[in-house]
Amino acid sequence: MYNFEYKNPVKIIFGKGTIAKLTGEVPSGTKIMMTYGGGSIFKNGVYDQVKKALEGFDVVEFGGIEANPTYETCMKALEVVKKEQTGFLLAVGGGSVLDGTKFIAAAALYEHGDPWKILSGEEKAPVTRALPIGTVLTLPATGSEMNGNSVISRTSTQEKMSFGSAAVMPRFSILDPETVFTLPDRQVANGVVDAFVHVMEQYLTFPVNAPLQDRMAEAILQTLIEEGPKVLANRTDYEAAANFMWSATMALNGLIGVGVPQDWATHGIGHELTAYHGIDHARTLAIVLPGLMNIRRREKEAKILQYGERIWGITDGTPDARIDQTIARTTGFFEQMGIPTTLSEYGVTDSTIGKIENRFARRNTLMGENKDIDSRLTRTILTDRL
């Protein structure tokens, strides 16, 4: 096991009817900006529950944070924050609303010029301060409710970039599994696959003798495999929704990643597919991961075999045969959730692969647990998924 530091002070309030607890969690004496997305919270009753809990508080609203939240939208929100002098941000929505709100919170107190520097390039200046945030999660997927990560897109340049800072960890996050009841199939499927790949990024690398982290990662994978299809089949199965929701949070609150190598190349490559084609984040992961497993089968052999055996019960055959079966089972699970896993199913051709290769070459991108996945290897991985 590697040395590590871990601190996660997010207060989780989990369960049925917990949105009403907002009243005791948001600060009084400061104006609150409530952020949300495209309006699903008006249809599922969450907006009304939140507004009821916030009666008597000074609240301004900022709606319209889109999936793959953009720098452009966040900068508009920042104007409202400054004009209204809001001292607390309450994000109500899924990972996109939460990520966007984290960026707004950091940008509001950023002292190094254009907030785009938070996300990009050599000038990246670390975020040490941010407005305090609380969240009401309506879509289990990204884990953003219990970490300090945020991913932001820039429409004008077709870029998708990320930052992480303890300063943007939510003070509290309210997770009511009943919010899952009204999600469309597509968002359930995306959420399950997103959480699944978050675990894989922290697990499917090389062994460093960290058996507890391995088993906790496997615990989440197994639970997502069991509960995901239940949620898809019966949206009002509260127990399945709750298990899915808690698994998605645990998948990316930092705990399974302590003391072990991490990959994140699937995300790095996937972000480009979203940037160029607008493909849903989780779907890009479902495309890339099988290619990464296939092309990096030697480097990841020990962990792929362990994953295949413990999660899918694959124990027979040569290592390569077992790896093939394991990739097929993984792809099969994504497809079972209704998610296509090849580029051609999304209309992506070799020309996009070329653009991504060029961009990574220009940026000297090196990804993966060994920092050896470069532009050329990215081409190989994506070509495997055509």
Added chain:
Amino acid sequence: MYNFEYKNPVKIIFGKGTIAKLTGEVPSGTKIMMTYGGGSIFKNGVYDQVKKALEGFDVVEFGGIEANPTYETCMKALEVVKKEQTGFLLAVGGGSVLDGTKFIAAAALYEHGDPWKILSGEEKAPVTRALPIGTVLTLPATGSEMNGNSVISRTSTQEKMSFGSAAVMPRFSILDPETVFTLPDRQVANGVVDAFVHVMEQYLTFPVNAPLQDRMAEAILQTLIEEGPKVLANRTDYEAAANFMWSATMALNGLIGVGVPQDWATHGIGHELTAYHGIDHARTLAIVLPGLMNIRRREKEAKILQYGERIWGITDGTPDARIDQTIARTTGFFEQMGIPTTLSEYGVTDSTIGKIENRFARRNTLMGENKDIDSRLTRTILTDRL
């Protein structure tokens, strides 16, 4: 799954050579009281490492916090805190030093009279404030380094009582697995069994459809079963020490217990064996747990069978035969660690059982996940272990 709230802001600093990081974690500008136990930190070099990291800080020392830390000793420490006006407590040691220091920290700011009220009886007044604490852990076992729990004994009345408060969660805890290298067999064995039973208290109850919590609990149990004997056999196996240390912390930082019923009767009964006979805490748990499993086999049937199958691979026979085998394997593991599991091996007779029964009857004690383990059932459980 039940509704739950979870917040654990303890900063964990884990790994080889991390004691030096104290310098950046303790506050400057206030006097620090460094607490420790019987002096093992002088033999294993930890004292020197801590003092070196604290060079330039204003430090007063309080040594001599005993195993099963007493109210009497803590009250002496409290006098030093008041006289020296210390603003930060640094606990260097195992669970006893940490628990004692938590009580001192709470007592220092307690406003309801005699601090014994923090621990006892109807007048128990909640702890909402405490001096800030940091810890350097030298003995993996209790999990005290990442929770707000503390257990204190009172010599004069042969009582052992506990309290819990978020106010006494450490600001940081430094976990260097190399501190395990110099532990005697007895403390390694105790630590492994203590952590094991902490998991069982949160796991071996009844199913509430919380598969992730179950699997995470099983992950810790399995890791302790694998790594515990390795540590016992080779004290300088760093990897085994690290895996043991992290498992013990994860066993009682609250995470596996969210949203599920909890038992804690083994601890409740075990504390009485320590109070009356001074038996090491972990050893009392190794005595009581098999009795509890045997006597509560119907109430706990589903979870005992799951535990037997997933941890010990027991799948054949009638439920009762499988439960018998599962109890035998559990007891066998404790004995493999060198810990006797029957009362007679510790010279405890029926007369002590009578005393415990009477005390619980007087207190109207009701324990366990169903709050139905009373004084009479306690007699039955202990008699099973004579």
